[in-house]
Amino acid sequence: MxxxxxxxxxxxxxxxxxxxxxxxxxxxxxxxxxLEEIGAGLQISSNAARSLQRLGLGDDLERVGVAAEAIDMRDLRTNELLHHTPLGEAAAQRYGAGFYQVHRPDLLGMLVAALPAGIVHxxxxxxxxxxxxxxxxxxxxxxxxxxxxxxxxxxxxxxxxxxxxxxxxGLEFSKIIAWRSLIPASRAAHLDLPPRCHVWWGPHRSAVVYWVSGMELLNFVGIVPSEEAHAESWTAQGEVATVRRSYEGAAPQLQAIVDLVEAPFVTGYYFRExxxxxxxxxxxxxxxxxxxxxxxxxxxxxxxxxxxxxxxxxxxxxxxxxxxxxxxxxxxxxxxxxxxxxxxxxxHERMWHMSDPEEIDVRNGQLRTMMDVDPAGETIWSWIYSYDPLEHADAAADDPAAVMQRTESRRAWRLWANMIGPEDREKGTPGIRDAYDRMLLDNFPATEGTVIEEVDADGVACLLVSPPDTADGPVMVHLHGGGYLVGTAASSTGLASRLAAAIGGRCLVVDYRRAPESVCPAPVEDTLTAYRWLLHQGVAPSRVAISGESAGGGLAVAAAVALRDGGDSLPSCLIALCPFADLSLAGSSIDETAGQDPISTRQLLTQMAASYLQGQDPTTPLASPVYADLRGLPPLLIQASDVEALRDDALRLAAKAEGDGVDVEVDTYDDAVHMFPIFDFLSEAGRAVQQVGSFVQRHV
CATH class of the missing domain: 3.50.50.60 (FAD/NAD(P)-binding domain)
Structure with missing residues (x-):
């Protein structure tokens, strides 16, 4: 060939x-x-470094590249450290190769030198x-x-x-450009910059700085709005004064680097869908x-x-x-x-270049929590850096849903796996929210004949879900899932309608405040408000159950803890379906089920925990009830799948409750996806819902 x-x-x-x-x-x-490359730097992360090693260029990469110790992300104005990702030997052990910062001509020269003569024309x-x-x-x-x-x-x-x-x-100009410059080490020695990737995030702009060429050159990249320059080609020379004007008011350390820039050139960024x-x-x-x-x-x-x-x-x-x-x-x-x-x-441009002070505070709080929950930064980078393209190329082209045993469980697996599309990801949290609601509402609507009413529960929006002929039955306060980040009362009405029918009553589905706009314990407060409102309508606590799926399952238990501590009358019982109950992500099943659970990945769970906590202790009991004192709580039913990432959250919550004297029932289901009770075409969903009905009827 x-x-x-x-x-x-x-x-x-x-x-x-x-x-x-x-x-x-x-x-x-x-x-x-x-053969030539523009004189600028680039980064060869572990995924590409591993590939170059496979091509026999590992030693050459070590020679021409600078091994990065870490990635430090800082606030452009204050120099506050926002996030630290350790690299170096830790990355090599974790991802199979190191992380290198390279001068483009050095990398191209390394590749060309490895080719036999006569191949390149x-x-x-x-x-x-x-x-x-x-x-x-x-x-x-x-x-x-x-x-x-x-x-x-x-x-x-x-x-x-x-x-x-x-x-x-179609090719669209992104309306951002990058100033690029290489600064000789002799002029930058006083900066005392370690061999790291130094990143500064600021309103409408950012900067990236790292060493290349054996730490003989300091590579500067300043990304700013395009109107601050007047060129879009790779080699257009810019004015030093223009670069410095773009970074007026920057932190002194960054300002000192910008002051060393000479003869910058401009890169225009373009994109294509x-x-x-x-x-x-x-x-x-x-x-x-x-x-x-x-x-x-x-x-x-x-x-x-x-x-x-x-x-x-x-x-x-x-x-x-x-x-x-x-x-x-x-x-x-x-x-x-x-x-x-x-x-x-x-x-990511939006995250780097945020300008709204409230949004910046939220982002920075999320990053602080991510360092607490995931100090190695695996949540942010592992899906990129741990990827082995040859291993992927050699893998059998099997259906990834084949990790499930039955046709119907594979169907459920695919619904989770395909829920978030590229356009949804590009929109960030709003896109993920839309995708989640779309999947649930399109596939699992409320059962026929169910009446859904909007209710204002003392300022907390709720939906009252009433199957036919259930007005005199018990009431279940139900809390939707979505990791505190996504999900709505509306998207949970399909499950709520079947739960209401199973208990012979109604469900009050709480549209609690979500992260990152609201942090812990806002959803707990909203749940308590809705519960107290319900009691004020004349419903006896003995006729009320509190239930929830996923994050809502953890929230149901946390709300009961808060009710007990506040001296409120407690509901008759609690139901936690596949609960997300430990936001420190200490459950071993999160990693054990990697590749099996398509939705509750460590990456997504960390994003959710960081959004909800924003700097709070991940083991705070109202966020992570596995660490709460559960004494005195009403009977608790816990359901989970044997093969879901949050299995250990469910089992540890059950063990903690039992140890604290709570009457606990726990049931696990084989070959089931996370939040399987939602998927009404699954046989185990029907069994689980009926079990909830029997449990509630025994205790109300």
């Missing part, structure tokens, strides 16, 4: 090396007459590619042509190959040609390197006769990953 790689940048050279390593013949065609600007059943042909401005079995476009954001394959694709496909037949694209990245995850070069090793492995596996199949497999394996990175990198 012979592969033509169009483009001799980092992605193209990495592809050539990977193809040679797989025994595939390759030729690289580069438009520039001389310079001064060959591709103008057209064609293909037929037998192979591909690339046509060059020089009049030269080249033929092969496959063509890979690694020719950047303005890719000729992509345009030939897919037509014109994730493409639905990357190629046709024997032709494909990689790197910026396929998925241009915003800089906020530092993954542009890294994702190109991942692309390179995966496309090489797929081509090697399928061989010449299966070239088109190989490229389809490459695309199927890579597009979900790059789309997620691409989307989140773009969405």
């Amino acid at each position: 012979r592969v033509l790689v169009i483009g001799g940048g980092i992605g193209g050279m990495a592809a050539a090396l990977a193809l040679l390593g797989e025994g595939v013949e390759v030729e690289v065609y580069e438009a520039a007459p001389e 310079q001064g060959q600007r591709c103008v057209r590619v064609t293909q037929d059943a037998e192979g591909v042909t690339a046509w060059f401005e020089s009049g030269r042509t080249a033929s092969g079995d496959v063509v890979i476009g690694a020719d950047g954001i303005h890719s000729v190959v992509r345009r030939q394959l897919l037509g014109e694709q 994730p493409l639905p496909r990357w190629g046709t037949g024997r032709a494909t694209i990689l790197g910026d040609a396929a998925h241009p990245m915003h800089p906020f995850l530092a993954q542009g070069a890294c994702q190109s390197i991942e692309d390179a090793v995966v496309v090489a492995r797929c081509l090697s596996r399928h061989g010449r006769a299966g070239a088109a199949d190989a490229l389809r497999e490459y695309e199927d394996r890579r597009r979900p990953r790059t789309s997620r990175v691409q989307t989140l990198a773009r969405s």
Whole structure:
């Protein structure tokens, strides 16, 4: 097999090396007459470093790169440390490779030096590619042509190959630019900057600083609104005074770095929505040609390197006769990953450049809690840095839902796994909220004949869910799930309608305040207000149960603790369905079920805990009732799945309650997803709801 790689940048050279390593013949065609990269830095995180090690370049990367000790994120105005991620040897142990900061020309030179002579052809600007059943042909401005079995476009954001394959694709200017400069170490020695990635976040702007070239050069990147500069090309020279004006009022440490900048040049950032496909037949694209990245995850070069090793492995596996199949497999394996990175990198601009003081306080509180809950920073970075592209390329292309045993449980698994799309992720918390409500409301509406009324419970919005002929029955105060971050009373009415029917009564579903706008104990306070309002309507406490799913399950127990401590009359019983009951995330099942539970991942749980706590102790009892004194609480029913991430939260809560003298029933269900009672097509959902009904009827 012979592969033509169009483009001799980092992605193209990495592809050539990977193809040679797989025994595939390759030729690289580069438009520039001389191989060169713009004199700036880039970061090679552990995922890409591992790939370079696999290509035999581990020692070379150590030589040309600076091993980063940590990532420090600070407030641009005050220099307050917002988040610290340890790297160095800890990252190498955790993710399988270190984290390096590299001068672009050094990295490109390292890749080129590893290639045999005669493979790279310079001064060959591709103008057209064609293909037929037998192979591909690339046509060059020089009049030269080249033929092969496959063509890979690694020719950047303005890719000729992509345009030939897919037509014109929209490219939008992001309205942000980056000032870039390299500062000699001799001028920056007094700054005493350790070999870390130093990041400053500020209103409408940020800065990133790190050492490259054996700590001989300090790389500065200043990201500001585009109207503060008047150039969009990679090499346009800027005025030093303009850069300094962009950082007036910055923290003294950052200001001192900016004052050292000389002859800055400008980078304009562009983006394109994730493409639905990357190629046709024997032709494909990689790197910026396929998925241009915003800089906020530092993954542009890294994702190109991942692309390179995966496309090489797929081509090697399928061989010449299966070239088109190989490229389809490459695309199927890579597009979900790059789309997620691409989307989140773009969405991070808002987090970096927040300007509203209240939003900044919330963000900073979340970051402080994340350092408490996850001091290694795995929640933020593990999904990127621990990724092994070759391991992924070699994995069987099985249905990931096959971790579940039954057809119906796989259906439920897929609903969770596919709930949040790229557009939802890009919108951040509002997008995730929309996705959660959409999934529940579209799939699990209230049962037919149920009446749903809006209720103002002394200022707390609630929904009263009443099946037919249940006005005289008990009342269940129900608390929706969603990790305190997402979910609404409306999205929980499907489950509430079935619970109400099972108890022969009604459900008062509380629309409690959510994080990050409101923090612990706001949902507890809202639950108590709604409960007290219900009693004031003449409903006896002995006729009331409090229930909740997921975070609502933990909240139900926390609310009962607060009622007891406040001297209130307690409800007849409590029900915690798959409870999120330990926001310190100490339960071992969170990691044991990684890959099995598609929704309650450590990453998402940490985000939820950080949003709710915002600097509070994760073991505070009203947030994490596994640490509460549960003595004197009413009978408690706990349900959970054997294979969900929060299984240990449920079991530990049951053990704590039993140890404190509470009458506890705990039931676990095999081959069930998190919050399985919601999924009304599951047989175990019906059994669980009926068990709740029997439990409540025994105690009211």
